[in-house]
Amino acid sequence: xxxxxxxxxxxxxxxxxxxxxxxxxxxxLSTVPDRDTVQLTxxxxxxxxxxRETRKVVFKPGNNPLQFSWANTxxxxxxxxxxxxxxxxxxxxxxxxxPHDRPQVLVWNVxxxxxGEAVIEISYFTSGVSxxxxxxxxxxxxESAASVEGFVTVVNNSGEDYEDAQVRLxxxxxxxxxxxxxxxxxxxxxxxRLDREEVDAFKLRAAxxxxxxxxxxxxxxxxxxxxxxxxxxxxxxxxxxxFIFTIEGxxxxxxxxxxxxxxxxxxxxxxxxxxxxxxxxxxERLVRLFLMTNDTESEMGTSPLxxxxxxxxxxxxxxxxxxxxxxxxxxYIPIGDDLELNLGVxxxxxxxxxxxxTFRDNLWMRQQGIKVLTxxxxxxxxxxxxxxxxxxxxxxxxxxxxxxDTPRPIDVEIRQAVYGDxxxxxxxxxxxxxxxxxxxxxxxxxxxxxxxVYQVSTRQGxxxxxxxxxxxxxxxxxxxxxxxxxx
Numbered sequence: 001x002x003x004x005x006x007x008x009x010x011x012x013x014x015x016x017x018x019x020x021x022x023x024x025x026x027x028x029l030s031t032v033p034d035r036d037t038v039q040l041t042x043x044x045x046x047x048x049x050x051x052r053e054t055r056k057v058v059f060k061p062g063n064n065p066l067q068f069s070w071a072n073t074x075x076x077x078x079x080x081x082x083x084x085x086x087x088x089x090x091x092x093x094x095x096x097x098x099p100h101d102r103p104q105v106l107v108w109n110v111x112x113x114x115x116g117e118a119v120i121e122i123s124y125f126t127s128g129v130s131x132x133x134x135x136x137x138x139x140x141x142x143e144s145a146a147s148v149e150g151f152v153t154v155v156n157n158s159g160e161d162y163e164d165a166q167v168r169l170x171x172x173x174x175x176x177x178x179x180x181x182x183x184x185x186x187x188x189x190x191x192x193r194l195d196r197e198e199v200d201a202f203k204l205r206a207a208x209x210x211x212x213x214x215x216x217x218x219x220x221x222x223x224x225x226x227x228x229x230x231x232x233x234x235x236x237x238x239x240x241x242x243f244i245f246t247i248e249g250x251x252x253x254x255x256x257x258x259x260x261x262x263x264x265x266x267x268x269x270x271x272x273x274x275x276x277x278x279x280x281x282x283x284e285r286l287v288r289l290f291l292m293t294n295d296t297e298s299e300m301g302t303s304p305l306x307x308x309x310x311x312x313x314x315x316x317x318x319x320x321x322x323x324x325x326x327x328x329x330x331x332y333i334p335i336g337d338d339l340e341l342n343l344g345v346x347x348x349x350x351x352x353x354x355x356x357x358t359f360r361d362n363l364w365m366r367q368q369g370i371k372v373l374t375x376x377x378x379x380x381x382x383x384x385x386x387x388x389x390x391x392x393x394x395x396x397x398x399x400x401x402x403x404x405d406t407p408r409p410i411d412v413e414i415r416q417a418v419y420g421d422x423x424x425x426x427x428x429x430x431x432x433x434x435x436x437x438x439x440x441x442x443x444x445x446x447x448x449x450x451x452x453v454y455q456v457s458t459r460q461g462x463x464x465x466x467x468x469x470x471x472x473x474x475x476x477x478x479x480x481x482x483x484x485x486x487x
Contacts, residue, residue, distance in 0.1 A: 036119070038162050040253065041244065042131050042154070043170040046207035049129040049158070051075075054085065054121050059112040063094070068122070071104040073159035079125040079208070082108050090114035125208060128158035129253075131169055133263065133308030135330075137341065138322060139271055139290065141315045142408075146271045146292065148300060150263040150308075154253055162253040167261065169245040171306040171332065243304050266299035275349060277400065277414040282342065286351035286402070286412070290341040294333050305333040312341050349410060350403035356453070357397040364462055366390040391462030400452040404444040413441040418456055418469040425472045426454035435468035 034055070041050040057066070070077055084091045090113040097107045131154045139146040154167060247261050272291040276282065290312065294300045309329050313322040326343045333339055365387045404410050416438045418424055430440040444450055459465065 035163070037166070038164065039166045039168065040129060040154075040162060041168045041170060042129055043207055044130055046204055047127045047130065048204065048207050049126050050123065051126055051162075052121060052123045054119055056117050057120055058117050059091065059110065059114055061112055061115050064110040064112050066108045066110055066120075067105060068108070069102075069105045070124075074126050074128040075158075075160065076125045076127070077104070077106065079123075080106065081123050082110075083121040083123070085119040085121050087114045087118045091118060126158045126160065128156065130155050131167075133306040135305075135308055135310045137290070137292075137310055137312045139312070139314040139325075141317050141319070143273050143290075143314065144271055145268045146290070148264075148266040148269050148292070150265070150305070151260050152247060152263045152306075153258055153260045154251075155258050156253045156255050159255050161255050164250045165253050166250050167247040167253070169247070169306060171243045171245045171304055245303050245306065264300070264302070269298040269300055273411065275346070275402075275410055275412045277351070277412075277416075279417065284353075285345050286349060288343045288346040288349070290343065292339045292341075293336070294339055295336055300339075302335075304335055305330070305339065307332050310339075310341060312343065346406070348405045350401070350405070350449075352401040354399040354401055354451075355396065356399060357395075359395050360392050361395070362391075362393040362459075362463060363389065364391040366462075389461065391464070392460050393463060394458045394460055395455060397453070397455045399454075401449065402444060402452070403449045404446055407446055409443050409445050411441070411443050413439065414452060415439050416454075416456075418458075419467075421459040421464040421466050422469045423457045423472045424454060424469055425457065426452075427473070428452055428454060430454070430471050430473070432469065432471055438469060438471060 036054045036056060038051065038053040041052075043049065066082070068080060070080070082093055092111045094109045094111045097109070099105055099107060131152050134151050134153070136149045136151075137146050152167070152169065156162070245263070247263060251259060251261060253259055269292050274289050274291055275286050276289060277286045292298060292300065294305055296302065307330065309327065311327050312325040314325055315321075316323055326341060328341055330339065330341075366389075367387050400414055400416075402412055415433060416424070417436055418438055419436050424430060424438045426440070428440040429442075430438050433439045440452060440454075442450070
């Protein structure tokens with residue numbers, strides 16, 4: 001270990017730590033026994049790890065100095081705390097001193113009415129410990145299910161060795177903005193006036209508050225004599241939602257090391273294949289996706305999935321070996337949400353955008369100096385030289401042509417963006433995703449070609465009354481535009 005805790009047993013007074021008249025008295029220093037347990041709660045976004053360790057110490061009645069050193073480590077000395085896990089009513093920290101003749105050292109003077117062994121907990125924050133997640137997904141040959149393995153790689157550059165450590169990860173979204181603002185209000189200062197170092201300091205304090213709050217919300221990790229019974233829980237605080245993910249078992253995490261640990265495994269998670277057109281997400285192309293749900297039915301839903309890299313494979317038809325399909329970075333996935341893996345364009349599925357017709361009508365003019373609008377197609381209306389176009393309706397008849405040359409049926413979903421005051425007219429079973437997106441699609445059998453035809457009508461200028469798309473599917477006159485094949 002790079003830091004150490006010493007139990008100072010007085011055979012006399014402690015010289016510089018005690019009465020100044022006691023110099024020259026003998027002092028017996030004995031090393032406290034090794035850690036019984038150590039737990040790392042790693043919070044990546046602020047380079048912060050909460051360390052809790054327990055040791056058994058034999059106390060004598062009276063004053064018992066305990067020495068703590070953080071030399072050559074990244075431990076934050078202002079965060080170091082001592083707690084008594086048993087016999088607490090007979091043990092008390094009288095004071096904490098920082099000897100001038102020994103840098104990076106503090107001494108707790110513990111007053112004891114107990115003679116014998118007691119369990120102490122030392123906790124502190126350190127930097128230099130981080131983690132990252134990665135996953136391996138292997139689909140079966142017919143792509144109906146997949147095995148999923150999750151791993152966590154812990155990197156320790158803290159300067160301290162952690163032997164037989166339980167590792168816990170703070171997973172999820174923690175909104176530090178509200179915490180920073182609250183801390184600034186407490187200090188009577190405006191966040192916008194703080195310099196970068198002060199903001200970073202506020203972020204660190206906010207992160208500490210979140211980690212400590214998460215610890216408090218969890219069951220006592222020392223209840224029942226150990227860590228093993230700690231349950232997994234979702235922790236909500238303000239606008240934040242995050243999760244303490246516990247890696248099963250314990251591991252040695254020496255300093256200057258990287259260690260890859262298994263986090264979970266699912267043998268046969270249900271798998272759905274879908275082809276999607278979403279230009280804002282995937283560009284102007286139809287992409288193929290694997291979809292799996294992070295829930296208990298798929299054996300994946302015992303906890304949210306941390307951010308991480310996913311490698312996707314498929315078993316070959318003959319059962320000999322694997323085909324590599326994709327590598328993708330995924331964001332935090334809460335319980336019940338989908339794991340969406342983008343496999344890119346499938347060369348066996350064709351996709352085209354075809355414009356069949358474009359036209360304008362419902363044209364309105366404004367004459368110079370006159371506020372009254374005149375519709376052009378009304379009887380007796382004359383268009384004068386100084387007239388200007390005030391409003392019109394723009395129409396486009398489009399088709400999304402999809403061709404399935406795969407040996408299996410495919411599920412296709414198209415999300416079409418439509419902006420302005422518009423109507424979407426078609427024979428498709430379309431629904432509105434939001435104010436500016438319409439969703440439609442269906443299933444194509446092997447060898448089938450389908451032309452998804454629709455008309456978008458947008459009211460422009462003075463004709464525009466709102467900013468959203470409406471779906472029209474019961475207008476026979478409008479639907480006549482779809483007569484005949486698409487060229």
